[in-house]
Amino acid sequence: xxxxxxxxxxxxxxxxxxxxxxxxxxxxxxxxxxxxxxxxxxxxxxxxxxxxxxxxxxxxxxxxxxxxxxxxxxxxxxxxxxxxxxxxxxxxxxxxxxxxxxxxxxxxxxxxxxxxxxxxxxxxxxxxxxxxxxxxxxxxxxxxxxxxxxxxxxxxxxxxxxxxxxxxxxxxxxxxxxxxxxxxxxxxxxxxxxxxxxxxxxxxxxxxxxxxxxxxxxxxxxxxxxxxxxxxxxxxxxxxxx
Amino acid sequence: xxxxxxxxxxxxxxxxxxxxxxxxxxxxxxxxxxxxxxxxxxxxxxxxxxxxxxxxxxxxxxxxxxxxxxxxxxxxxxxxxxxxxxxxxxxxxxxxxxxxxxxxxxxxxxxxxxxx
Numbered sequence: 368x369x370x371x372x373x374x375x376x377x378x379x380x381x382x383x384x385x386x387x388x389x390x391x392x393x394x395x396x397x398x399x400x401x402x403x404x405x406x407x408x409x410x411x412x413x414x415x416x417x418x419x420x421x422x423x424x425x426x427x428x429x430x431x432x433x434x435x436x437x438x439x440x441x442x443x444x445x446x447x448x449x450x451x452x453x454x455x456x457x458x459x460x461x462x463x464x465x466x467x468x469x470x471x472x473x474x475x476x477x478x479x480x481x482x483x484x485x486x487x488x489x490x491x492x493x494x495x496x497x498x499x500x501x502x503x504x505x506x507x508x509x510x511x512x513x514x515x516x517x518x519x520x521x522x523x524x525x526x527x528x529x530x531x532x533x534x535x536x537x538x539x540x541x542x543x544x545x546x547x548x549x550x551x552x553x554x555x556x557x558x559x560x561x562x563x564x565x566x567x568x569x570x571x572x573x574x575x576x577x578x579x580x581x582x583x584x585x586x587x588x589x590x591x592x593x594x595x596x597x598x599x600x601x602x603x604x605x606x607x608x609x
Numbered sequence: 610x611x612x613x614x615x616x617x618x619x620x621x622x623x624x625x626x627x628x629x630x631x632x633x634x635x636x637x638x639x640x641x642x643x644x645x646x647x648x649x650x651x652x653x654x655x656x657x658x659x660x661x662x663x664x665x666x667x668x669x670x671x672x673x674x675x676x677x678x679x680x681x682x683x684x685x686x687x688x689x690x691x692x693x694x695x696x697x698x699x700x701x702x703x704x705x706x707x708x709x710x711x712x713x714x715x716x717x718x719x720x721x722x723x724x725x
Contacts (some may be wrong), residue, residue, distance in 0.1 A: 383665075387661055387665075389689075390638050390661070390690055391657050391658065391661055393638070393639070394637075394638045394639045394642065394657045394660070394661075395657045397639045398639070398642070398657065416654065416656050417656045417657055417658070419656075420656035420657075420658045420659045421656075421658050423658075423659075424658030424659060424661070424662050425658075427662055428662070428665075
């Protein structure tokens with residue numbers, strides 16, 4: 368159980384884990400040892416209460432801007448209590464191009480997994496399968512390394528909300544629409560990271576919000592045109608016709 | 610200028626007990642957890658992660674401070690960091706006590722009036 372708890376601690380943001388991980392583990396171990404003396408029922412009680420409280424704490428720490436409440440990646444760029452102890456280079460990397468590319472990876476893996484590029488060619492099917500299986504480990508590694516934050520991870524999965532629009536649609540249209548949405552969302556992620564580099568939190572959030580709305584409007588408009596105009600209509604007409 | 614302790618009030622029950630637990634002196638995370646349980650007569654049972662979420666917030670608010678054990682071994686399995694109340698934390702705790710006393714006093718008066 369102690370080992371399992373130490374694995375769960377990897378879900379906390381890296382700086383938080385570096386600072387408090389050992390303490391959390393030590394306190395958990397002591398709680399468990401004390402509970403073991405009181406009997407099996409007490410152990411189960413402790414484990415259940417610890418596991419139940421963990422998700423909220425993990426989400427809280429991913430979204431917390433220490434000292435000022437709820438902002439996200441901006442907090443990483445700012446100096447605050449536990450972050451002061453982190454080597455400076457790590458914080459300079461956040462908001463950098465390296466972090467931007469890492470943040471984009473889940474979004475583009477999602478595109479390759481679901482776009483169904485040229486289903487006649489076996490190589491694309493294999494690539495789609497690889498992309499599908501890479502999404503989760505890549506997300507975990509990116510969060511663990513501190514290259515992306517929880518809010519950006521949720522944003523990367525935004526295309527899921529558009530997928531039901533493509534039901535029974537010809538694959539070529541589906542690919543183009545999903546590609547366009549992915550490009551719009553890419554602009555959002557790049558804009559978000561660049562804005563944070565300039566310490567402009569409002570602009571960063573506004574970029575994410577606007578690009579998510581734009582992607583949704585674009586996808587639903589194109590899908591609606593497809594069902595009105597039918598198969599065979601050139602894709603650019605579906606995209607831009609009103 | 611030092612912040613007004615009243616601006617931190619009212620405290621939540623777990624926060625109140627965490628600060629109260631640290632009033633006599635510095636403690637490790639697990640000692641705080643056990644003390645809070647005892648002080649609240651088993652009503653407030655903090656899990657490890659909830660305790661550290663609260664501790665993180667109190668550190669940010671500068672109501673408590675995190676101290677190193679200075680190379681001393683705190684004992685087998687015990688964390689090497691401990692927490693202590695800051696001057697501001699103590700003043701906030703006192704202000705909360707005054708607030709609670711005021712509430713109890715008003716309640717007593719009103720209940721006595723009703724009974725009379």
